[in-house]
Amino acid sequence: MSRTPPATWVVGTFDTKAAELGYLAGLLRAAGVRVVTVDIGTRRAAGVADIDAATVARHHPQGSAAVFEPSDRGQAVIAMGDALAALVRERLTAGEIQAMLGVGGSGGSSMIAPAMRLLPIGMPKLLVSTMAAGDVSAYVGVVDMTLMYPVTDIAGLNRLSRTILANAAHAIAGMLQHRAPLSDGVDKPAIGLTMFGVTTPCVQAVRDLLQADFDTQVFHANGAGGRTLEALAAAGMLGAVVDITTTEVGQHLAGGVCDAGPDRLDAAARHGLPWIGSVGALDMINWGAPSTIPARHKNRTFHVHNANVTLMRSNALELEAAARRIAEQLNRSRGPVRLLLPLGGLSMIDAPGQPFHDPRADAVLFDTLEHLFQESETHRLLKLRHHINDPQFAAAVAEQVRAVVL
Numbered sequence: 001m002s003r004t005p006p007a008t009w010v011v012g013t014f015d016t017k018a019a020e021l022g023y024l025a026g027l028l029r030a031a032g033v034r035v036v037t038v039d040i041g042t043r044r045a046a047g048v049a050d051i052d053a054a055t056v057a058r059h060h061p062q063g064s065a066a067v068f069e070p071s072d073r074g075q076a077v078i079a080m081g082d083a084l085a086a087l088v089r090e091r092l093t094a095g096e097i098q099a100m101l102g103v104g105g106s107g108g109s110s111m112i113a114p115a116m117r118l119l120p121i122g123m124p125k126l127l128v129s130t131m132a133a134g135d136v137s138a139y140v141g142v143v144d145m146t147l148m149y150p151v152t153d154i155a156g157l158n159r160l161s162r163t164i165l166a167n168a169a170h171a172i173a174g175m176l177q178h179r180a181p182l183s184d185g186v187d188k189p190a191i192g193l194t195m196f197g198v199t200t201p202c203v204q205a206v207r208d209l210l211q212a213d214f215d216t217q218v219f220h221a222n223g224a225g226g227r228t229l230e231a232l233a234a235a236g237m238l239g240a241v242v243d244i245t246t247t248e249v250g251q252h253l254a255g256g257v258c259d260a261g262p263d264r265l266d267a268a269a270r271h272g273l274p275w276i277g278s279v280g281a282l283d284m285i286n287w288g289a290p291s292t293i294p295a296r297h298k299n300r301t302f303h304v305h306n307a308n309v310t311l312m313r314s315n316a317l318e319l320e321a322a323a324r325r326i327a328e329q330l331n332r333s334r335g336p337v338r339l340l341l342p343l344g345g346l347s348m349i350d351a352p353g354q355p356f357h358d359p360r361a362d363a364v365l366f367d368t369l370e371h372l373f374q375e376s377e378t379h380r381l382l383k384l385r386h387h388i389n390d391p392q393f394a395a396a397v398a399e400q401v402r403a404v405v406l
Contacts, residue, residue, distance in 0.1 A: 005034060006034070006097060008034065008035050008036070008098055008176065009088075009101070010101050010102075011103075011112050012040065012112070013039070014037075014041050014053070015041030015042070021037060021103065023165055024103070024165055024168065027165075028101070031173040033173050038056065040080050056084055057080060057083050059083045059086040060086065062079075066082075066083075067079045081112075081115070084115045085114050088100075088115040088118050098123065098124075099119075099176055100115070100125050100126075102127045103150075103168075104130075105153070106130065109127060109130070113140070117143045121144055125146065126146040126168055127139065127146070127148070128148045128154070128164070128168050129149070129150070130149070131147075137224070142228040148171075150164050150165075189240070190217060190237060191241070192217050192229045192233065192238045192240075193216060193217065193218045193242045194219050194220075194225070194226065194229060194244055194245040194277075196222075199244055199347060200348075201348070202244055202394050203245070205395075206242065206398050206401075210242075210398050214405075217232075221247050221260075221281065223258045223261075225260075227261060229243075230260070230263060230264065230267045233267035234271060236271075239273070241277065242276050242397065243265070243276070244277060244388070245280035246264075246279055248264050250318060250322035254285045254321075257287055257288060264329075272333065272335035274337075274401075275336070275338070276400045276404060278339070278397070279326070279342070280346060281346060282314060282319060283314050283346040283347050283356050284313060284349075286312075287310045288309065289308055292310075313356045315361060316361045319364050320364050320365070320368050322365065327372035327374075330373060331374045335378070338382065338404060339369065339379075339381045340384060341369065341370075342388035342390075343384060343385050344393075345357065345388060346388055347388065351387055351389075
């Protein structure tokens with residue numbers, strides 16, 4: 001049985017954007033790229049695309065009627081998006097997709113983006129969307145999707161739209177034809193490290209100590225970074241998590257802007273990955289500019305990080321809540337756990353003489369973790385008198401990584 005060779009999917013609503021989609025497909029074919037066009041229009045533009053709308057719609061769990069029978073366009077668009085995602089899952093498993101290029105307005109983008117997010121990290125994915133000039137977090141999630149703003153609406157070909165769409169097509173062709181060169185460390189175990197600006201010295205030192213034997217991947221613990229780390233760990237793309245900066249746990253519980261959601265620390269626990277980590281930057285909750293800080297916090301201690309980031313010192317109650325959540329997550333882990341506590345301070349500004357130095361508040365964090373964390377043959381807690389950014393603390397982290405992972 002012959003296998004269908006992989007192709008770049010050009011996806012959109014052919015009932016309204018056939019000219020633009022045909023133009024993109026033609027440019028890709030001229031560049032030597034194998035193309036499959038996919039219609040996700042809800043008006044049955046039969047025979048226009050290689051995979052027509054009816055074929056896509058049949059992949060909805062309730063069949064094509066779920067797409068074509070609703071009188072409400074919003075319901076039909078949602079159903080077609082679900083059908084496209086099901087089709088992409090099927091064809092990805094069969095090895096038939098090598099890249100995806102889509103175009104859409106708000107409706108088309110809402111259908112294409114969830115399916116694009118199913119493509120593996122590293123597989124080219126580009127969406128030309130009129131929504132790309134705003135907040136795109138709902139479309140991108142935590143994958144390496146490229147969004148391009150078309151400047152004009154996607155409503156016909158003209159001098160400007162031809163130029164921008166050509167850039168999109170040639171960008172995908174370039175991604176396919178010029179793959180990233182393999183590095184010398186391709187066979188090293190991949191580990192994910194978490195870092196904030198205020199824990200950078202520690203993470204850089206740990207990375208330097210480990211990079212000879214590990215492929216060290218650093219994630220900014222700003223909310224999106226934590227979600228990305230969790231997604232890669234859950235997908236089996238990391239061999240261990242070196243979670244030095246767990247500030248996102250406290251941010252979530254206190255409502256800070258660097259919130260990675262309720263599932264932080266979940267992937268390693270659920271999948272039994274080695275977890276070696278600490279309590280970096282839990283001394284702070286992040287907000288935007290001072291005018292964005294909730295009024296209930298007006299009497300708290302603040303530190304202006306820059307014009308758009310204001311840090312609020314975590315109090316004892318917030319640190320206790322974060323400690324309870326961290327202990328809960330780590331206790332249910334099926335894999336090895338090493339929790340290292342830096343008794344000398346949690347961040348660059350939580351040190352003697354710095355604005356967030358508060359040993360009493362930190363002591364609540366340490367005491368709660370020591371009380372609730374369940375030690376065993378595989379789960380260990382280490383108390384170190386060092387500050388988190390001291391070289392000795394980084395050396396201790398690296399030592400535990402080598403002991404657990406290698």
